[in-house]
Amino acid sequence: xxxxxxxxxxxxxxxxxxxxxxxxxxxxxxxxxxxxxxxxxxxxxxxxxxxxxxxxxxxxxxxxxxxxxxxxxxxxxxxxxxxxxxxxxxxxxxxxxxxxxxxxxxxxxxxxxxxxxxxxxxxxxxxxxxxxxxxxxxxxxxxxxxxxxxxxxxxxxxxxxxxxxxxxxxxxxxxxxxxxxxxxxxxxxxxxxxxxxxxxxxxxxxxxxxxxxxxxxxxxxxxxxxxxxxxxxxxxxxxxxxxxxxxxxxxxxxxxxxxxxxxxxxxxxxxxxxxxxxxxxxxxxxxxxxxxxxxxxxxxxxxxxxxxxxxx
Amino acid sequence: xxxxxxxxxxxxxxxxxxxxxxxxxxxxxxxxxxxxxxxxxxxxxxxxxxxxxxxxxxxxxxxxxxxxxxxxxxxxxxxxxxxxxxxxxxxxxxxxxxxxxxxxxxxxxxxxxxxxxxxxxxxxxxxxxxxxxxxxxxxxxxxxxxxxx
Ligand SMILES: [Zn+2]
Numbered sequence: 001x002x003x004x005x006x007x008x009x010x011x012x013x014x015x016x017x018x019x020x021x022x023x024x025x026x027x028x029x030x031x032x033x034x035x036x037x038x039x040x041x042x043x044x045x046x047x048x049x050x051x052x053x054x055x056x057x058x059x060x061x062x063x064x065x066x067x068x069x070x071x072x073x074x075x076x077x078x079x080x081x082x083x084x085x086x087x088x089x090x091x092x093x094x095x096x097x098x099x100x101x102x103x104x105x106x107x108x109x110x111x112x113x114x115x116x117x118x119x120x121x122x123x124x125x126x127x128x129x130x131x132x133x134x135x136x137x138x139x140x141x142x143x144x145x146x147x148x149x150x151x152x153x154x155x156x157x158x159x160x161x162x163x164x165x166x167x168x169x170x171x172x173x174x175x176x177x178x179x180x181x182x183x184x185x186x187x188x189x190x191x192x193x194x195x196x197x198x199x200x201x202x203x204x205x206x207x208x209x210x211x212x213x214x215x216x217x218x219x220x221x222x223x224x225x226x227x228x229x230x231x232x233x234x235x236x237x238x239x240x241x242x243x244x245x246x247x248x249x250x251x252x253x254x255x256x257x258x259x260x261x262x263x264x265x266x267x268x269x270x271x272x273x274x275x276x277x278x279x280x281x282x283x284x285x286x287x288x289x290x291x292x293x294x295x296x297x298x299x300x301x302x303x304x305x306x307x308x309x310x311x312x
Numbered sequence: 313x314x315x316x317x318x319x320x321x322x323x324x325x326x327x328x329x330x331x332x333x334x335x336x337x338x339x340x341x342x343x344x345x346x347x348x349x350x351x352x353x354x355x356x357x358x359x360x361x362x363x364x365x366x367x368x369x370x371x372x373x374x375x376x377x378x379x380x381x382x383x384x385x386x387x388x389x390x391x392x393x394x395x396x397x398x399x400x401x402x403x404x405x406x407x408x409x410x411x412x413x414x415x416x417x418x419x420x421x422x423x424x425x426x427x428x429x430x431x432x433x434x435x436x437x438x439x440x441x442x443x444x445x446x447x448x449x450x451x452x453x454x455x456x457x458x459x460x461x
Contacts, residue, residue, distance in 0.1 A: 014450070088428055111424040111448025130422050132449055196452065 004311065007302035011117040012125045014133045015171050020178040027143050029298035032311055036297065040306045041070030047100035048074030049092065049116075050127070051107045056267060056289065057127050057137075061104055064296035073099055078108075090119045097122045101304060105129070123303050131167050131233070137266060138171040140295050144288040145223055148262040152179045158217045160186040160247050161227035161272060163193040165234075168266045169227055170197055177201065183208040186217045188246050190239070191229070214247050218257040224249070226265045226272050226285075250274035264288055322395045326375040328368040330359070332387040332441075336366035339390075342382040342460040349373050382415055382460055384408045385442050408436050416444070417459045423449040 002025040018026075046065050050058055053076055062072050074096075089112060097103060097120045105116050106127040113126030113133070128134040145152050157176060163169050163185055173183060173193065183201070185193050185208060192198075192210065201208050211217050218224065226249055234240040248271060249263070265273060265285040277283050301307040331339055336353050345351075350371035359365040366387075380392050384406035393403040414431040425432050425448050433447040442455045 089424070090428060090430070107424070108422075109424040109427055110420060110422050110450075111446065114448050115424050115428060115430055129424070130449075 004302060004305070004308050007299075007307070008305040009123055010303055011113075011123050012135050012299065012303070013113045013117055014126070015135045015138045015175050018135075018175075023139070023142065023175065023178070026139060026295070026298060026302070027146055029302060029307060029311055030139075030143050030291070030295040031147075033298040033301065033307075034291075034294040036310050037067045039069035040301055040309060041065060041068040041304065044070040044102070044304055045100040046070055046072050046102045046104060046300065047096045048072050048076070048104045048127075049096060049106070050074065050076045051078045051089075051105075051112075053077045054106050054128060057106065057134075060289070060292040061127065061296050061300075064293045064300060067293065068297055068301065070300075074104070089115060093119045093124075102300060125299070125303070128167075131165065133171055134167055135171065136292070136296060136299065137168050138175055139299070140288065140292040141168065141172050141225070141264060141266070142175065143291050143295050144264055144284055145262065147287070147291060148264075148282065148284045149222055149260075152176075152181070154180050154182070155222045156182040156184070156220055157223045157225060158184040158186060158214075158221040159193075159225045159227070160214050160217070160249075162191045162229045162233070162243070163187045163227070164191040165230060166227045169193070169225070172225065173197060174200065177204050177206045181206075184217045184221065185210045186212065186214050186247070188212060188243055191243060191246070214249070215253055215256045218253070218261065221257060221261055223262045223264060224257070226263065226269070228265075228268065228270050228272055245271065247272055248274060249277055251276050251280075254280065321398060322369060322371055323398055325369065325371045325373060325395050327370075327391075327393040327395065328375075328383060329365070329391045329393065330387075331366035331368065331383075331390045333364035333366055335387045336368055339366070339383055339386050340368060342386060342458075343370075343375065343379050345370065346373055378415070380404070380406055381409075381412065385415070385444075385455060385458060388440050388442060408439055408442050411435050415460060416453070417461065418446045418449060418451060419453055419457055419459060420446065420449050420451040423451065425449075 002021050048058055065072050093116045103120055103124045104127050105113050105124055107129050110130040110132035112129045117124040126133055126135055159169050229244045231240050261282055263283045333356050336355050352369040354367040356364045374394050383390055385408050388408055390406050393400045413433050418425050418432055434444040437443050437445050443452055445452045
């Protein structure tokens with residue numbers, strides 16, 4: 001049985017360190033936190049160490065802290081931080097942990113959050129470490145599926161776009177293996193899911209298929225997870241130009257899908273979802289961003305040991 | 313037959329035997345050796361009816377635990393014998409541990425261990441040949457990509 005004590009003081013570095021029952025517990029907690037505001041985190045200080053800008057993630061966390069009556073200190077990009085003066089990450093963490101109860105870390109290098117957690121006495125939440133992991137994004141994606149489809153178990157999820165470099169996709173695919181999901185991977189050859197990930201799916205006996213046609217992938221899908229082809233992941237700009245418009249979801253493509261298809265996207269989008277889709281009743285990507293506040297409220301309250309006041 | 317190449321018996325020194333055939337030069341490159349030692353290297357020596365192996369003999373130098381740990385990653389099942397006064401004073405078969413720190417550098421340029429002064433932390437994923445996973449960035453590294461030091 002999972003309880004609030006399993007989360008108190010815990011670091012959140014990768015999704016893979018969470019068992020299925022722990023994830024379910026967190027998502028249940030998020031549902032109960034959706035409407036909660038007040039002073040649960042009064043007097044608590046949350047440090048936001050963002051060594052690279054990520055406005056969306058930072059605002060979502062800051063909103064969650066504000067809704068629960070806590071406060072934030074920190075910085076939003078490396079240029080204004082001590083790193084610009086040559087201070088090591090480990091030293092920055094040692095200083096800032098004395099000012100706060102919880103560290104939220106965004107860093108361009110992979111494994112930065114694990115290092116910070118080793119150094120810090122207070123809990124650390126990874127808010128994205130390079131191309132590696134962004135666990136709260138994955139929890140938000142799962143929560144969105146739960147909210148929009150009423151369940152996660154057994155859903156047929158189509159991933160489309162950049163499956164090679166897309167960090168959100170890698171994490172979500174690996175966690176969905178815990179929920180008996182059916183997985184369809186839609187991408188050009190060049191942007192296929194990495195071999196290591198595909199092998200993991202095979203080892204776990206997860207049912208998945210790969211296709212290049214978005215239209216053909218949709219008829220049986222419950223969820224479509226669209227992604228942006230990220231310019232910053234390509235070293236060769238001509239490669240980026242070749243693939244940036246690989247897929248565009250518009251109303252004519254959606255003709256192939258069930259009416260109930262839930263459309264998710266980690267945002268920001270560029271052109272891969274046409275504006276006309278925004279009015280689709282199951283276009284969930286803006287709600288998905290908003291659900292992030294509920295998930296982060298629940299997670300922070302759990303880690304800081306205050307969630308029992310809300311959870312039934 | 314297999315040992316006819318050997319110039320003479322060691323009085324003092326270290327012998328790495330049963331190295332996986334073809335790994336001797338990589339093994340030699342990974343060792344921390346003092347200058348001007350006599351070293352004999354045998355590559356693709358016959359060992360048994362069908363088997364082949366490599367051997368390294370180092371005169372007047374005792375290999376360290378760190379050296380042994382590196383060899384265990386390059387060639388599991390190799391043996392290390394330390395020799396003093398023509399006698400084998402210690403002989404061990406080398407096996408990779410389940411987990412270790414340091415020894416190799418993460419090949420992922422975007423890994424935090426390349427930027428901060430922190431020793432790598434490794435989980436052994438496969439034992440023969442060895443592959444390991446960086447506990448910081450989760451990159452899996454096969455043994456032929458190990459960079460020691
Ligand atoms: Zn690494």
